[in-house]
Amino acid sequence: MSLLRIRNLSVDFATTGGSFRAVDQVDMDVGPGDVQAIVGESGSGKSVSMLATMGLLPWTATVTADEMTFDGHDLRRLTPRARRRIVGKDLAMIFQEPMSSLNPCFTVGFQVKEALRIHLGLGRADRNARALELFDQVGIPAPEKRLNAFPHQLSGGMNQRVMIAIAIACRPKLLIADEPTTALDVTIQAQILDLLLRLRDETGMALILITHDMGVVAETAQRVAVHYAGQKVEEQPVGPLFASPHHPYTAALLAALPERATERRLPAIPGVVPGQFDRPRGCLFSPRCRYADDKCRTVPPPPLGPDLGFARCHYPLNTDERLAS
Amino acid sequence: MTAPVAVASGLTRHYSVKEGLFSKPQTVRALSDLDFTLHPGKTLAVVGESGCGKSTLARLVTMIEPPTSGALELGGKPATPDRWADLRGAVQIVFQDPYGSLNPRQRIGQILSEPLKINRPDMKAADREARAREMLELVGLRPEHYDRYPHMFSGGQRQRIAIGRALMMNPAVLVLDEPVSALDVSIQSAILNLLLDLQEKLDLAYLFISHDLSVVRHIADDIIVMYLGRAIETGTKAQVFAHPMHPYAKALLSATPQADPGGKRNRIKLEGELPSPLADLPGCPFAPRCWKTQDKCRTDRPPLMGDTHRAACWFPE
Structure with a gap:
């Protein structure tokens, strides 16, 4: 039984130039204790799909889905009041920019305790004790002093930890981390990722990690979904994805990593992600794909089977093993 | 040259x-x-x-x-x-x-x-x-x-x-x-x-x-690793990546995630964050976070030592 189950999720934004599809027919299954990564370049819809799950999109967005359930709740039909009881408690999110997500007018202690007061109804003393415990858990030194600090008095790494403390305050069943370490230095990044994985081991929460850093994915995730221009183009467990990607985009993305380079010149992907007005008719990756032919340019490929990583491709790569077995 | x-x-x-x-x-x-x-x-x-x-x-x-x-x-x-x-x-x-x-x-x-x-x-x-x-x-x-x-x-x-x-x-x-x-x-x-x-x-x-x-x-081609305003290790790319001598350089290399899901690595976990640049520590700037710190590190600042591959550490790797 999966904790989060999404079928055929699409998000359209009403813009002055017409409707823009930011997320296109995305499926997702996350079970308790899973670490699911979503990777993709900017504009691939990875954050928007998760914001849609959280119900945090502005009114210009139209969210459609065949199914969107979290822990037995139908997220599509939830009243705002019912949603507020879940979001922040069982379903929590860490946002990318800690400096702009925290309220500069309140101390970080207040912001942590706010979640405890609203969702758990703890008394003042209990809230304080729990906030101290949380700060300790996320590795903030001298928590008694830091509770009374304002966000601008803390460093980026400390603020990100405060964000994590707020997100895990009510022991969520699912934590969505949107680029939790992008703004941080590598040594701090290592600390934060260790912390998230430790929390998963301790509380059994599921983790969805949105990132563009393939290194972070390789070291933390179990399953990886690759998004491109709003679509999920491939999904595989982390090992097979790096070893034998099926979609040409995944393969090109991995080949472009400097650390995987075999020559001085890196294999680059020509062109850019399609925008609102130049969305291709067929496969969205076809204008940039080495293998594309006329079929790719005219017929959108449906997702293939699980043994081919649900790749949206007419000519998937690395299929030999499947034929052999 | x-x-x-x-x-x-x-x-x-x-x-x-x-x-x-x-x-x-x-x-x-x-x-x-x-x-x-x-x-x-x-x-x-x-x-x-x-x-x-x-x-x-x-x-x-x-x-x-x-x-x-x-x-x-x-x-x-x-x-x-x-x-x-x-x-x-x-x-x-x-x-x-x-x-x-x-x-x-x-x-x-x-x-x-x-x-x-x-x-x-x-x-x-x-x-x-x-x-x-x-x-x-x-x-x-x-x-x-x-x-x-x-x-x-x-x-x-x-x-x-x-x-x-x-x-x-x-x-x-x-x-x-x-x-x-x-x-x-x-x-x-x-x-x-x-x-x-x-x-x-x-x-x-x-x-x-x-x-x-x-x-x-x-x-x-060549690399300078810096910490708190000081060069703590310099050398050619091959030297620094193959044998980082300074503990901080070593920790930095080990903390960098690598796109290789199978590879098991010993990640060195650094505690704490950068000290304030206002404080002028008498010893090694990395001493408060280093796992090899001894008394000498806290009192005497190590200079860059070595010929082509140099590190500012009293106890290099």
């Missing part, structure tokens, strides 16, 4: 900050005692975390600010503030964020020819335009881009424009301040290839400032 294009010795920059109205001003030691030599056609990478003085170094080398002490030599001439105007053409910079570094009201042609307009006032407008069009091609853009505005370009193309603008003055040294960290992976590789091509074609010296070790490993 060819003559170096830039030599820095004992480069230091301190800033004085006031915490309150009546408090004594304190000194931030942003950069202390840095030496390096840049050769044409070579890339010197400066790596370190935020607050280690990388950007201060960029400001000193590009002559935006004078050093508090120490000397910088460009092409054999000392770069003192009275000579800056003459030497600026020799050192140009590419900034991290191509969305912030291009004027949205200028067309690409104007952006590219502005350095010439300012520094070569006697040049004819037609010559400037010819040079700008030449540059457009050199950095991999099309001639029709000449009359467009920055907002019509993607991040990767903008970074190409920024690189083109930096090259308009025929510099010998290009300071690249995190040139690819704002770009997506697929674009990043194209820009790195462009930088390699340009370096071969124009024999440029790069001062490549980055926190991304996988990019540095790909592009650098």
Whole structure:
């Protein structure tokens, strides 16, 4: 039984130039204790799909889905009041920019305790004790002093930890981390990722990690979904994805990593992600794909089977093993 | 070996900050005692975390600010503030964020020819335009881009424009301040290839400032690892990556995630964060976070030791 189950999720934004599809027919299954990564370049819809799950999109967005359930709740039909009881408690999110997500007018202690007061109804003393415990858990030194600090008095790494403390305050069943370490230095990044994985081991929460850093994915995730221009183009467990990607985009993305380079010149992907007005008719990756032919340019490929990583491709790569077995 | 294009010795920059109205001003030691030599056609990478003085170094080398002490030599001439105007053409910079570094009201042609307009006032407008069009091609853009505005370009193309603008003055040294960290992976590789091509074609010296070790490993020839304004390890790329001598360099390498899901590595976990740059610790700046710290580390500051591969540590690996 999966904790989060999404079928055929699409998000359209009403813009002055017409409707823009930011997320296109995305499926997702996350079970308790899973670490699911979503990777993709900017504009691939990875954050928007998760914001849609959280119900945090502005009114210009139209969210459609065949199914969107979290822990037995139908997220599509939830009243705002019912949603507020879940979001922040069982379903929590860490946002990318800690400096702009925290309220500069309140101390970080207040912001942590706010979640405890609203969702758990703890008394003042209990809230304080729990906030101290949380700060300790996320590795903030001298928590008694830091509770009374304002966000601008803390460093980026400390603020990100405060964000994590707020997100895990009510022991969520699912934590969505949107680029939790992008703004941080590598040594701090290592600390934060260790912390998230430790929390998963301790509380059994599921983790969805949105990132563009393939290194972070390789070291933390179990399953990886690759998004491109709003679509999920491939999904595989982390090992097979790096070893034998099926979609040409995944393969090109991995080949472009400097650390995987075999020559001085890196294999680059020509062109850019399609925008609102130049969305291709067929496969969205076809204008940039080495293998594309006329079929790719005219017929959108449906997702293939699980043994081919649900790749949206007419000519998937690395299929030999499947034929052999 | 060819003559170096830039030599820095004992480069230091301190800033004085006031915490309150009546408090004594304190000194931030942003950069202390840095030496390096840049050769044409070579890339010197400066790596370190935020607050280690990388950007201060960029400001000193590009002559935006004078050093508090120490000397910088460009092409054999000392770069003192009275000579800056003459030497600026020799050192140009590419900034991290191509969305912030291009004027949205200028067309690409104007952006590219502005350095010439300012520094070569006697040049004819037609010559400037010819040079700008030449540059457009050199950095991999099309001639029709000449009359467009920055907002019509993607991040990767903008970074190409920024690189083109930096090259308009025929510099010998290009300071690249995190040139690819704002770009997506697929674009990043194209820009790195462009930088390699340009370096071969124009024999440029790069001062490549980055926190991304996988990019540095790909592009650098020599490396300086910095911590709290000081060089703590210097050496060739092969030396530093194969045998990091300083514990901080070792920790930094081990903390960098690698795109290899099977590979098991011993990650060294560093505790705590950078100490405040206001505090002038008598000993090794890394001592409070180091796992090998002994009494000597806290009292005596280690100098850079070694011949080609040097580390500032009393107990190197």
